[in-house]
Amino acid sequence: MIGSSVVSRGSRGIRLLAFHPHLAAVTCSNTRLALASSYPKTPSHKIFSRNPSSSRNILEPSFPSSPSRGVVGFSAMASATATAGGDGQFKLSETSVLKINKGDITQWFIDGSSDAIVNPANQRMLGGGGADGAIHRAAGPELREACFKVREVQPGVRCPTGEARINPGFKLPASHVIHTVGPIYDSDKDPKGSLRNAYKNCLTVAKENNIKYIAFPAISCGVFGYPYGEAAAVALSTIKEFANDITEVHFVLFSNDIYDIWVKKAKELLQV
Numbered sequence: 001m002i003g004s005s006v007v008s009r010g011s012r013g014i015r016l017l018a019f020h021p022h023l024a025a026v027t028c029s030n031t032r033l034a035l036a037s038s039y040p041k042t043p044s045h046k047i048f049s050r051n052p053s054s055s056r057n058i059l060e061p062s063f064p065s066s067p068s069r070g071v072v073g074f075s076a077m078a079s080a081t082a083t084a085g086g087d088g089q090f091k092l093s094e095t096s097v098l099k100i101n102k103g104d105i106t107q108w109f110i111d112g113s114s115d116a117i118v119n120p121a122n123q124r125m126l127g128g129g130g131a132d133g134a135i136h137r138a139a140g141p142e143l144r145e146a147c148f149k150v151r152e153v154q155p156g157v158r159c160p161t162g163e164a165r166i167n168p169g170f171k172l173p174a175s176h177v178i179h180t181v182g183p184i185y186d187s188d189k190d191p192k193g194s195l196r197n198a199y200k201n202c203l204t205v206a207k208e209n210n211i212k213y214i215a216f217p218a219i220s221c222g223v224f225g226y227p228y229g230e231a232a233a234v235a236l237s238t239i240k241e242f243a244n245d246i247t248e249v250h251f252v253l254f255s256n257d258i259y260d261i262w263v264k265k266a267k268e269l270l271q272v
């Protein structure tokens, strides 16, 4: 287990609130469609519900039939098909499912106690651009302080490429952050092996810490320049192999093109 500072938020009440940037606010029974023009410029079609107990106005999922109670930040289309067992949902084993969503990983959570988002970090682990920067901003300065305390294995290296480290999520809705470092595609000697290690070690660290729900971004597919199709194949085959004991593995993908490639590859590799 990680240190006593791990945040455990327990279960949350759920009210339904769907956002679409071009819709005016409408209330119907317990579901509201609301104008979300102030929402960050991530994918435009989102389904959220607001967490009434949160001081941060956290948005939560609106799919009571799904075991994923807290999933946020993905498109209405993707989440609707996912919960229906459609395009975005795949069986990994008898006890484990994969869900591919569009959205902002900083807003994702399931139960706030046994869930983790994966941060595609760098070896220093003190923040950066892309998803790393967004995760640090959303978690608050405590995340950087916790990262700073992670032991350096070499000067300036807290997490070598392909390894993973865990700490609390602080102000994030998810309870934990698992940091990993993917390969820089053009300079890594074995980018496939390093990317596989990154996914595998995130799952290993998750299991060691009783994480039941984990959300990955497309590790290395931004600043580190990994080609999407190859990254999807490595990511999905590795998760298929090592996801046992994790109840739900999610991808929360920022862009339409990466989402489409992931779903296509998952259909090739995971659908029987």
Ligand code: AR6
Binding pocket: 103, 104, 105, 106, 120, 121, 122, 127, 128, 129, 130, 131, 132, 133, 134, 182, 217, 218, 219, 220, 221, 222, 223, 224, 225, 226, 252, 253, 254, 255, 258
């Ligand atoms: N939610 C989900 N996905 C995101 C988000 C978000 N909020 N923001 C970006 N992405 P990148 P890397 C997607 O560059 O390639 C940092 O500076 C993004 O569109 O975040 O592993 C670190 O400090 C892309 O598809 O990570 C490292 O130095 C994917 O996340 C370096 O970048 C990964 O893009 C790591 O590079």
